[in-house]
Amino acid sequence: MEDKIKELQAQMAEAMKNISSKEELADFWQTYLGKNGQVAGLMKNLRSVSKEDRPAMGKLVNQLKKETEERYQKAKEKQEALELAARDRKEQIDITLPAKKRTVGSLHPLTLTRNEMVNVFSGMGFEIYDGAEIEDDDHNFTRLNVPQNHPSRDMQDTFYITKDILLRTQTSTGQIRYMDAHKPPLKMLSPGRVFRSDSDATHSPMFSQMEGLVVDRHITLGDLQGMLEKFCQQIFGENVRTRLRPSYFPFTEPSVEIDVSCFKCGGEGCSLCKGTGWIEILGGGVVHHKVLANCGIDPEEYSGFAFGIGIERIAMLKYGINNIGLLTRNDLRFLRQFQEV
Numbered sequence: 001m002e003d004k005i006k007e008l009q010a011q012m013a014e015a016m017k018n019i020s021s022k023e024e025l026a027d028f029w030q031t032y033l034g035k036n037g038q039v040a041g042l043m044k045n046l047r048s049v050s051k052e053d054r055p056a057m058g059k060l061v062n063q064l065k066k067e068t069e070e071r072y073q074k075a076k077e078k079q080e081a082l083e084l085a086a087r088d089r090k091e092q093i094d095i096t097l098p099a100k101k102r103t104v105g106s107l108h109p110l111t112l113t114r115n116e117m118v119n120v121f122s123g124m125g126f127e128i129y130d131g132a133e134i135e136d137d138d139h140n141f142t143r144l145n146v147p148q149n150h151p152s153r154d155m156q157d158t159f160y161i162t163k164d165i166l167l168r169t170q171t172s173t174g175q176i177r178y179m180d181a182h183k184p185p186l187k188m189l190s191p192g193r194v195f196r197s198d199s200d201a202t203h204s205p206m207f208s209q210m211e212g213l214v215v216d217r218h219i220t221l222g223d224l225q226g227m228l229e230k231f232c233q234q235i236f237g238e239n240v241r242t243r244l245r246p247s248y249f250p251f252t253e254p255s256v257e258i259d260v261s262c263f264k265c266g267g268e269g270c271s272l273c274k275g276t277g278w279i280e281i282l283g284g285g286v287v288h289h290k291v292l293a294n295c296g297i298d299p300e301e302y303s304g305f306a307f308g309i310g311i312e313r314i315a316m317l318k319y320g321i322n323n324i325g326l327l328t329r330n331d332l333r334f335l336r337q338f339q340e341v
Helices: 002-017 022-033 038-048 054-091 109-122 152-156 173-181 221-236 289-294 311-319 332-338
Strands: 134-136 165-167 186-195 206-216 242-249 252-261 278-287 303-310
Touching: 002 022, 002 054, 022 038, 022 054, 038 054, 109 186, 109 206, 109 221, 109 311, 109 332, 173 186, 173 206, 173 289, 206 221, 206 278, 206 311, 221 242, 221 252, 221 278, 221 303, 221 311, 242 278, 252 303, 278 289, 278 311, 303 311
Parallel strands: none
Antiparallel strands: 134 165, 186 206, 206 303, 242 252, 252 278, 278 303
């Protein structure tokens, strides 16, 4: 019996040396110190020892159990300390390391341009009107003096949903709805998306436009030019000038294209202005008397001017963008250039 005790003691000592995890500690306990472990087995075998030797053998077994439990507890505490230290090393933060850089977002160049344009016109007293993108033929064409067979309908390359419902081709539809709901004097600005079947380096099937309308007594084409010159000076620089060229729009008469003197070369001629010294930026004119009459406004008493500006065109000119597609591709290399703007 004594030899078995010594043999088990040596076996447990060797097993204790090789323990390196909580799992191995648990296995050691079950193998040697558990209810059905080998130390418990020795206690049961005491019945086979003679009565004279049984007290001495029992004492040896109890001593072995006590020493082994103490060694087990120390090994357990040591293992827990090692695992805690390993977890601390894994979770610690080295405050001397440089911080992770998180890129700060920025407004899209179209949003920047739109906000700047709205701010300029708001300062002139314009009220912002948000029109619907899905319109009917009556507001998009007919009441803007575009008859059913007028060729300008073809020029718009309209996206029709039904025979009479379409995606608006211009924010000019806001003119009609605003004049229906308000009486002169009026000063309205309607920015928003419009849709036409057109796509190349400078055109997109979906783009942004900003419609402006002023209706009051004694409004003239000179008022339009004076207001737009102030607008261009705030957007492109105080030294730019504007000029009007005759044009045609069914909802204005007279109609004009508005050019701004080239802000890159100062009007001397460069690649941006194609050597002319001028850049076309928008169209407008005096509101056609039929359009006023269609909205219940007496054209004999009131007159007005209207203009439409392509927001993408202003953004492309302002920031030197040569392809309109860059504004919709969500390329971060492109968009990050506007973070400091």
